[in-house]
Amino acid sequence: MRAVDGVSLSLAAGETLGIVGESGSGKSVLGRTIMGLITNGPATQVTGSVRLAGVDVHGVKQARRRELWGTTVAMVFQDPMTSLNPVKRVGLHLTESLRLHRGLSKGAARERAVELLRQVGIPEPARRAGQYPHELSGGMRQRVVIAMALACDPQLLIADEPTTALDVTVQKQILDLLQSLAERLDMATILVSHDLGTVAGRTDRVAVMYAGRVAESAATDAVFGTPRHPYSQALIESIPSIESRPHSLLATIEGSPPNMLAPPAGCRFAARCRYAVDRCRVEAPALEPRGAAAGSVVACHFPLTAPLQHQRQEVGA
Known part of the structure; x- marks a missing residue:
């Protein structure tokens, strides 16, 4: 393992x-x-x-x-x-x-x-x-x-x-x-x-880890303002907000992390990702520089680009 x-x-x-x-x-x-x-x-x-x-x-x-x-x-x-x-x-x-x-x-x-x-x-x-x-x-x-x-x-x-x-x-x-x-x-x-x-x-910087690997790493403001990896987005969305409606359900990440004794061939987050396509399930993404921010890297075939608030609106639409 x-x-x-x-x-x-x-x-x-x-x-x-x-x-x-x-x-x-x-x-x-x-x-x-x-x-x-x-x-x-x-x-x-x-x-x-x-x-x-x-x-x-x-x-x-x-x-x-x-x-x-x-x-x-x-x-x-x-x-x-x-x-x-x-x-x-x-x-x-x-x-x-x-x-x-x-x-x-x-x-x-x-x-x-x-x-x-x-x-x-x-x-x-x-x-x-x-x-x-x-x-x-x-x-x-x-x-x-x-x-x-x-x-x-x-x-x-x-x-x-x-x-x-x-x-x-x-x-x-x-x-x-x-x-x-x-x-x-x-x-x-x-x-x-x-x-x-x-x-x-x-x-100053944040590294988001999932199933033993770095999913995303960037300056702290960049990760929390415009998360590029869907896992980063899901983690931030799971934080309770004072703006949430009373008695509304808390946001969760469906499913469980993969079995580390037999990890999937593709992206390790694919089974829980709302944006995953067939390529994500068979091809593991490389951790590569993405975006204009220096030092920003993300392991995703289709990294997110919109600020977090816009991402939430698109998912809820």
């Missing part, structure tokens, strides 16, 4: 890339592969390269890869419940990397750890640093994971659903913190999220 198939991305310092798509589209696997956490083994095979600041993560030994984790690249994992060691106190999760990568003394590392916990909005950070993960709520554990990722000021941060377990007000605080750190440190960020509203307001 190809969990991630032929994905190619580039990211500049200080730039934020949003990756969106349904569950199972390959977003988290892509992030772990960039980190170097998924490598060749009995059950997996990785081809291609991942170059971070000139270093091929998959071409170096494990010891060198460990040196890159935390300083060059860091990741906020999706599930805070399994991202923390249950037998280590919260503070140790932070001081360990600070002492290893920054050479801080035990006391200085603890002071920095408490400050990091305060930055991510944890009350009584000094006391929380002495507690175990099970003594914290899910939202607080998520904030600890974020503090861990930011501890050594990485050049690239991969945030996989970083605000899943947080309430709305804390979500804004965390996203504001990530944005301010990215600006201060000139840090590149990959933001993986199911919340299209978050991605729309916090990213």
Whole structure:
């Protein structure tokens, strides 16, 4: 099974890339592969390269890869419940990397750890640093994971659903913190999220993934204003709108993603696409530049051209 198939991305310092798509589209696997956490083994095979600041993560030994984790690249994992060691106190999760990568003394590392916990909005950070993960709520554990990722000021941060377990007000605080750190440190960020509203307001570019492949990639304004791929259009239309009539049905994408063990020969979205024709079902479209916007690519034989509002009117006609 190809969990991630032929994905190619580039990211500049200080730039934020949003990756969106349904569950199972390959977003988290892509992030772990960039980190170097998924490598060749009995059950997996990785081809291609991942170059971070000139270093091929998959071409170096494990010891060198460990040196890159935390300083060059860091990741906020999706599930805070399994991202923390249950037998280590919260503070140790932070001081360990600070002492290893920054050479801080035990006391200085603890002071920095408490400050990091305060930055991510944890009350009584000094006391929380002495507690175990099970003594914290899910939202607080998520904030600890974020503090861990930011501890050594990485050049690239991969945030996989970083605000899943947080309430709305804390979500804004965390996203504001990530944005301010990215600006201060000139840090590149990959933001993986199911919340299209978050991605729309916090990213420079967006890559839409479907069934392990990139369906469309362009500047954020271009994707949300004039989506070129029917899947991008359907995702945006599924967002509830305050302008919708009361008690009206929410827009959905009919059907289910394809079986990745036996993907279809043609476009992987064809079975669910309202515009699909016979060619779409037998010939896979290439990811090619489309439109006047620089860097805009889409994998569709018949890419959409009208702004989103016009597309909605045409479909409803």
